Amino acid sequence: MKPIDPRLLRYARATRFFLAASVALGLAGAGLVIAQAMLIAEIVVGAFQRGDGVTALTPPLGLLALVAVGRAVVSWLTELAAHRAGAAVKSELRLRLLEWAVRLGPSWLDSQRTGELTTLATRGIDALDDYFARYLPQLGLAVVVPVAVLARIVTADWISALIIVVTLPLIPLFMMLIGWATQSRMDRQWRLLSRLSGHFLDVVAGLPTLKVFGRAKAQAASIRAITGDYRRATLKTLRLAFLSSLALELLSTVSVALVAVDIGMRLVHGEMDLFTGLVVLVLAPEAYLPLRQVGAQYHAAAEGLTAADEVFAVLEREPSGVGGSPAPDARGAGLALDGLVVRHPGRTEPSLARTSCEIRPGETVAVVGSSGAGKSTLLNAVLGFAAPHEGRVLIGDRDLASLDPESWRRQIAWVPQRPYLFAGTIAENVRPARPDADDEAVRAALRDADALRFVSALPDGIETRLGEMGAGLSAGQRQRIALARAFLADRPVLLLDEP
Ligand SMILES: Nc1ncnc2c1ncn2[C@@H]1O[C@H](COP(=O)(O)OP(=O)(O)OP(=O)(O)O)[C@@H](O)[C@H]1O
Ligand SMILES: [Mg+2]
Incomplete structure (x- = not known):
């Protein structure tokens, strides 16, 4: 030393x-x-x-x-x-x-x-x-x-x-x-x-x-x-x-x-x-x-x-895929998986077997598969969190790997399989994507996620404080808060993992 x-x-x-x-x-x-x-x-x-x-x-x-x-x-x-x-x-x-x-x-x-x-x-x-x-x-x-x-x-x-x-x-x-x-x-x-x-x-x-x-x-x-x-x-x-x-x-x-x-x-x-x-x-x-x-x-x-x-x-670890050109507007460009294979290091079996599909703007697609089939992994690849082992994720005609991941993620609202709620009020937990949204917008998003009823019944309403990881709510209620968060974000691409 x-x-x-x-x-x-x-x-x-x-x-x-x-x-x-x-x-x-x-x-x-x-x-x-x-x-x-x-x-x-x-x-x-x-x-x-x-x-x-x-x-x-x-x-x-x-x-x-x-x-x-x-x-x-x-x-x-x-x-x-x-x-x-x-x-x-x-x-x-x-x-x-x-x-x-x-x-x-x-x-x-x-x-x-x-x-x-x-x-x-x-x-x-x-x-x-x-x-x-x-x-x-x-x-x-x-x-x-x-x-x-x-x-x-x-x-x-x-x-x-x-x-x-x-x-x-x-x-x-x-x-x-x-x-x-x-x-x-x-x-x-x-x-x-x-x-x-x-x-x-x-x-x-x-x-x-x-x-x-x-x-x-x-x-x-x-x-x-x-x-x-x-x-x-x-x-x-x-x-x-x-x-x-x-x-x-x-x-x-x-x-x-x-x-x-x-x-x-x-x-x-x-x-x-x-x-x-x-x-x-x-x-x-x-x-x-x-x-x-x-x-x-x-x-x-x-x-x-x-x-x-x-x-x-x-x-000193290099983050993967920093830089690159800004992603095209998802409202006009489709999303496509082209022979996508994802592997986790140290695993012999691919976590997501070869998958191809095309999703046009305005389409709603459900991905169905048994436990461990690779549904969450697929979403991770689309989010740019998991790098493809083979194949590509295409946004319009552009390869996601060549795009600035931040500019792509700004267009995505995501509800992970186990959503994380921060220690703070319910309103704060709904707002992260749009910190300036007013209470009316927060309520509307909660209503869309069918969460407004139980939130209004809480003593402090949307200002109710949650513990770490959403302590104070049931698992399903947490899931709905996370949904409301994605709705309020109001972004062109909506990824819901087992909502
Ligand atoms: N961090 C990891 N490291 C190694 N292997 C992983 C990791 N995460 C997931 N896997 C493997 O990748 C495969 C796909 O996992 P994934 O979470 O995508 O499944 P899923 O389809 O979302 O399942 P579920 O319906 O249970 O959520 C699984 O077989 C799992 O064992
Ligand atoms: Mg999953």
Whole structure:
């Protein structure tokens, strides 16, 4: 895994601004660190070597206090920028993920587990918080501070600078080695978590069924098993994280000790003045600190990065049939299936066997077939959700595959076999195709679907709130609301799946 995923820059623009801000704040922080070291050296030399009194030491002490305030301000600004950027990036990624899921369409959603996708969009993207609030600012510091500190040390004492230059790269080298070792574990942990939530959602949705058939208890055991796996994976990762921070700590402590011992020898032999020695001594650990911490933050950030990886994997899937020319007006053009065969991946039998037919404008056609014959699949092909394996869907004389699917779908009103009602009022559920339709039009559509009678009997009429998936209505009533939705849309092509 790279320190910064370039796709994050591409898909979340707020990242760029934030990176620039981190580097600028890192520079300010580095300047303050150097000023602080010089002031401390100055004060110590003044108090112990020159024997200065309180009055002579007041200005540097005051400056030191100012520097401390400055460092606090810099870290506050960093925190502020990090949370702003984090929030912006998360909402941008969520929006894109949703948009893309819609673009990829039902055929792709069918192949996904809803629970996993939900975890990704919520908890997964939330894990980016650590990445922005802690890892990226630290990365900015890790790039800027060692360079600035080294530049200061080299002007004071080149031997110490040389020791630091030789030992400093060992830290990122170690981090890379550790990163390799932990990567596969992080991936595994993420997979376990998404499996857990997918399974959990499944069990909750199916609880009534499981209860009736006496299997609810057994599901608890399987959830326990998956949770156990997740716990073990987390502990293993943590163990590695602790070990690796121990190794990095040790490495930088030994390096600083090397610098210190050398300076001590030269101070004893009078080859160096106290001020220079102190400045270098105070600064040396500061060169290692940000690099070491970036390693620690990396573990906190890794979960977010893994989730971001999954988001990018979704975003990089090409939706089938984007672009193309606008579809002809369905009022004038007929619809034809020309030797259409549809297959689902991984199935040997075609889901829709070779079908040809012609439907002229104004015609009503019923498609009849036994369960699993491919009626819904046929409608999916006409909607452009399922791509033909062989043959074509023709609109007028144009192949649907060459047309812009959006412009075609704008002409279709569709009632799926299991219509989805959103949590909202009945009127809102009838209106999606024509959000500006007035209540009279909504009532007329409900009347056409023979739904007005039971809707009017509800306490709030068409403003009655429904639960998720239309909770509060019977299955047949839901079907009628969906019919009313299609009627209100008033589009030239009407597709009704088992209405
Ligand atoms: N997502 C899918 N993946 C794999 N195979 C599928 C998928 N959806 C449907 N099939 C298969 O395609 C065939 C046709 O399914 P389809 O839903 O079109 O049938 P249908 O005629 O609408 O049936 P019903 O009357 O029960 O609604 C079935 O044999 C089914 O097993
Ligand atoms: Mg069907």
